[in-house]
Amino acid sequence: MTKHLKLVKNPEQGTSDTPETTSDLINPDDFKTITLKISLLNSTTKTEIRDGKRIYGVDAVRIEKDKRQEDLSIVLAEFGERSLTLEVPSHVCSSGHNLVITIVTEGANPNITFAASAKVESTEKLPTGRERIYMNLTQYDDRVWNSLLNIYSRRQEEILKFFKAVKDY
Numbered sequence: 192m193t194k195h196l197k198l199v200k201n202p203e204q205g206t207s208d209t210p211e212t213t214s215d216l217i218n219p220d221d222f223k224t225i226t227l228k229i230s231l232l233n234s235t236t237k238t239e240i241r242d243g244k245r246i247y248g249v250d251a252v253r254i255e256k257d258k259r260q261e262d263l264s265i266v267l268a269e270f271g272e273r274s275l276t277l278e279v280p281s282h283v284c285s286s287g288h289n290l291v292i293t294i295v296t297e298g299a300n301p302n303i304t305f306a307a308s309a310k311v312e313s314t315e316k317l318p319t320g321r322e323r324i325y326m327n328l329t330q331y332d333d334r335v336w337n338s339l340l341n342i343y344s345r346r347q348e349e350i351l352k353f354f355k356a357v358k359d360y
Contacts, residue, residue, distance in 0.1 A: 224298055225296055225297070225298045225299045225342065226296070226297045226298055227267055227294055227295070227296060227297075228294070228295040228297060229265040229266075229267065229277070229292065229293070229294050229295075230242070230265070230292075230293045231265055231277070231279065231283065231284075231290055231291070231292055231293075232290065232291040232292075232293075233283065233284050233288055233289075233290055234288075234289040234290065234291060234308075235284070235287075235288040235289050236284070236288065238283070240263055240265060240279065240280060240283060243263045243264070244263065245263065245280075261280050261281070261320065261321075262280065262319075262321065263280050264280075265277055265278070265279050265280075266278040266279075267294070268323060270340060270343065273327060273328050274312075274325065274326060274327050274328060275292065275309065275326055275328065276323060276324070276325050276326075277292075277323070277324050277326070278317065278321055278322070278323050278324075279321060279322055279323075279324055280321060280322070281316075281320055281321060281322050283322065283324070284311050284314065284324060285311065285314060286311055286312065286313050286314060287310070287311060288310075288311045289308065289309070289310055289311075290308070290309045290310070290311060290326060291306065291307070291308055291309075292305075292306070292307050292308075292309055292326075292328075293305070293306045294306075294339065296339070296342060299342050303335060303338050303339055303342065304335070305331070305332075305335045305336060305338075305339050306331065306332075306335075307328045307329075307330060307331035307336070308328070308329045308330040308331070309326040309327060309328050309329060310326060310327050310329055311324055311325070311326050312325045312326060312327055313325045
């Protein structure tokens, strides 16, 4: 439910308007976090990053916490029309590798599980020691992809609407 700020005349200052209440300006639902749980399987090297672990070999023959204690998270940096840009731990993949990406939303309504095959177009080393990978999606369900894009599109609209309301306040 969205509430609007109601302005009333301030009799002490003539024609200036003051808010009747400021609690109506902010909707707490606008600040609920949508998190993504992303896993990445490199079909070329048979390695995987999942749940903060590197997994080596088919059927998880060897699973270990990375001894370097690096950040093993996978971060979605950018959506493209049919592509993704991710920030990943180093030594996950190279240009030309085939990947299987799984993205699960948490906190969205409804939550979505998106799975896709992708081909790495390029990688870029970051100053943090991590890498940014650019990939084109090759096989995926268009409906689920569009649902994922819509979650972020709606979220962006909510943020812009909030900033406009604050600015107009």
